[in-house]
Amino acid sequence: MKGFNRLTIAVVATSLLAAPAVYAAPASISSPVHAMFAKTKSTTVKLNLRNETGSVMEVKVGDKVVTLDPGKPVSMTLEVGTRIVANSATPNHAVGSLIEEVVSDHNNATIIIH
Numbered sequence: 001m002k003g004f005n006r007l008t009i010a011v012v013a014t015s016l017l018a019a020p021a022v023y024a025a026p027a028s029i030s031s032p033v034h035a036m037f038a039k040t041k042s043t044t045v046k047l048n049l050r051n052e053t054g055s056v057m058e059v060k061v062g063d064k065v066v067t068l069d070p071g072k073p074v075s076m077t078l079e080v081g082t083r084i085v086a087n088s089a090t091p092n093h094a095v096g097s098l099i100e101e102v103v104s105d106h107n108n109a110t111i112i113i114h
Contacts (some may be wrong), residue, residue: 043080045102048073048110057113059099072095073110078102084111 031112051068058067062082068074084100086093092114093099100111 017090018107031071036059043104044077045080045104045107046075046077047102047106048075049084050074052112052114053090053092055087057090059113060085060087068113079102 050073051070054070061084080102082102087096089095
């Protein structure tokens with residue numbers, strides 16, 4: 001009988017400690033089914049790139065290579081999700097390093113590359 005009481009106390013104590021963990025877990029994760037069937041609208045963003053490295057730099061914007069002269073801004077209109085990657089090495093950027101992935105919040109922004 002003594003063993004039964006200890007077992008019962010252990011089960012009750014474990015369940016009381018486990019209860020807060022259940023409440024911490026997300027109850028529901030919404031997944032919008034309509035997103036799969038919605039028409040995709042490409043959003044474009046206008047931004048400027050300015051090279052402040054002190055030397056000429058090449059960047060790859062999507063599949064296009066663009067040369068950036070030091071101190072001169074280059075205006076671009078790009079689709080959201082376009083990746084801007086270093087195509088030439090600088091002290092702060094290795095070849096292939098990601099500089100920017102275009103997001104809609106960066107509309108009319110100037111991206112300064114140091």
